[in-house]
Amino acid sequence: MxxxxxxxxxxxxxxxxxxxxxxxxxxxxxxxxxxxxxxxxxxxxxxxxxxxxxxxxxxxxxxxxxxxxxxxxxxxxxxxxxxxxxxxxxxxxxxxxxxxxxxxxxxxxxxxxxxxxxxxxxxxxxxxxxxxxxxxxxxxxxxxxxxxxxxxxxxxxxxxxxxxxxxxxxxxxxxxxxxxxxxxxxxxxxxxxxxxxxxxxxxxxxxRRDLGPLGEPPEQPYILITPGGGGDGKAMVNLVLSAYEQDPTLSPRAVLVYGPFLAGELRDEFEARVAALNGRVTAVGFESQIETLFAGAAGVVCMGGYNTFCEVLSFDKRAVIVPRTTPRLEQWIRASRAENLGLVRMLDDNRDALTTESMIGAIRNLPHQDLPSQAIREGLLxxxxxxxxxxxxxxxxxxxxxxx
Structure with missing residues (x-):
């Protein structure tokens, strides 16, 4: 030097x-x-x-x-x-x-x-x-x-x-x-x-995600629906909306965060479906303060990306993960291991079939899942x-x- x-x-x-x-x-x-x-x-x-x-x-x-x-x-x-x-x-x-x-x-x-x-x-x-x-x-x-x-x-x-x-x-x-x-x-x-x-x-x-000062959450109770960035979240969002459309008694209501990459005609289509549900599902765009929504949620339906998984663990939320399987199996491997350890529930296309009925069942079962903190504590976060x-x-x- x-x-x-x-x-x-x-x-x-x-x-x-x-x-x-x-x-x-x-x-x-x-x-x-x-x-x-x-x-x-x-x-x-x-x-x-x-x-x-x-x-x-x-x-x-x-x-x-x-x-x-x-x-x-x-x-x-x-x-x-x-x-x-x-x-x-x-x-x-x-x-x-x-x-x-x-x-x-x-x-x-x-x-x-x-x-x-x-x-x-x-x-x-x-x-x-x-x-x-x-x-x-x-x-x-x-x-x-x-x-x-x-x-x-x-x-x-x-x-x-x-x-x-x-x-x-x-x-x-x-x-x-x-x-x-x-x-x-x-x-x-x-x-x-x-x-x-x-x-x-x-x-x-x-x-661990930031657990610092949080804003005022939406009216409770609600479940949070998040596809992460949103670019490959079409199937999951469609499944959740179909569940609320098919079962008028499904509760609690859902708050959907589109993500910055879910846009254009597809988002317009989803917006119309959300509006027709008369408040049982509400939606917001890219939410940089998603921590507030996580903190107030009774449960989460999400994809299996690393950051979303960390948020589920950090806020200790019962979660249903719908992992993508292309172009790589990363999300499926993470969700599968997490389910085996009792951290989350996974909806697997091969095992469960990604149907409206399976999503209705998963949402209804959310309150009966264990919290992630009940499965692993030492060193997790x-x-x-x-x-x-x-x-x-x-x-x-x-x-x-x-x-x-």
Whole structure:
């Protein structure tokens, strides 16, 4: 390390950079935002910057000392390929542009810790040049953060081999954080990680949602219906509306949150159906303060994304999960394991058949389910505390080297 860089580091307030490729949906951005908030709250001198490709990043509020840089967006097609959202640029060009913006941001922000969400090499390998530079300077601690479930072991192994993600994980990352419990699921199962890499894995527990000041909830009682970001929530929302349409005695009433990606003609169709239910179902659009709705709900019907699952656990709500099964089995694996552990109930298309009758039965049974807290207590929601302790340890080690 040069004397100039050493002087810059000593006594400087910690800087944390979080990378979130976010080609679609809300999951990666919301996870990074929760981590950044917890880290800066735990250390009032720290600041955090999130690099994100989320198209709705600007619709979120960020805590004090947390900001974001919006990377040019890309869209995932139905066949799994990607297209640029930037006018006049092909996918190769926009990937190169994103890689350059990442490198510039790292150079200017000069982070002490980099936390990479899910993708060891970034979108289409865009992170590799930056990781190579960081490895040469060896000043920034690099962490790979993985959600509790990624995909089926065989599918994941093939995907990581194609992306050269195993080699990147072995070469660049000082630690691997799994935001879950090994007793629930091991997302690295099937990955040929070395013994050394496996020894760097930390099981943090799930990331508790903010349980701070809440707004005034809607009139109670109600159940909350949330498809998360909403982009693939059509089937679940349709099923819930059909249940209330077919059974006029179904109660309590439902509050539906569409999500920012459920829009256009489909949303117009749902709005008309909601209006015809005369208050038995009410609906709101993208709800950045969804914590208030969770807190007041008698139960939840949702899809099986990581962040929604964390909200169910954090607010200790009885829940029915309707997981998607394409393009990956992540949500189904999470919901299946959670059901086996008594945390939630799952509506499985193969086992239960996703029919109006099955949804009516699931809603009626909600009050009779156990609360998640009755199933698992120890370490379940310790994720944010564990992460802040690891950041403190990484920063402490760096400061010792800088002053030694």
């Amino acid at each position: 040069s004397l100039k860089r050493q002087e810059k580091t000593i006594g400087r307030a910690p800087r944390i950079l979080l990378y979130s490729h976010d080609t679609f949906g809300l999951g990666h951005l919301r996870r990074s935002r929760a981590l950044a908030s917890a880290i800066t709250q735990a250390d009032p001198s720290a600041s955090a910057l999130i690099l994100t490709g989320s198209p709705v990043a600007g619709r979120f509020t960020f805590p004090r000392r947390v900001d974001h840089v919006r990377l040019p967006g890309v869209t995932k097609r139905a066949d799994g390929t990607y297209a640029s959202q930037t006018i006049g640029m092909g996918i190769e060009e926009v990937t190169e542009l994103r890689a350059g913006l990442i490198q510039t941001s790292v150079q200017q922000f000069d982070p002490d810790v980099l936390i990479v969400d899910k993708e060891p090499t970034g979108f289409r390998g865009e992170l590799v040049p930056t990781l190579e530079t960081m490895m040469r300077t060896r000043r920034t601690k690099i962490v790979l953060g993985l959600r509790d479930v990624l995909d089926e072991p065989d599918v994941l192994a093939a995907e990581w081999a194609r992306k050269e993600a195993i080699e990147a994980t072995e070469k660049f990352y000082d630690e691997i954080w799994v935001y879950g419990l090994r007793s629930v699921y091991d997302p690295t199962k099937g990955l040929p990680l070395s013994t050394a890499a496996q020894s760097r894995i930390h099981w943090t527990g799930y990331l 310790d994720g944010l505390d564990y992460v802040t302790s690891r950041v403190d340890a990484l920063l402490g080690g760096e400061r010792e080297r800088a002053t030694g």
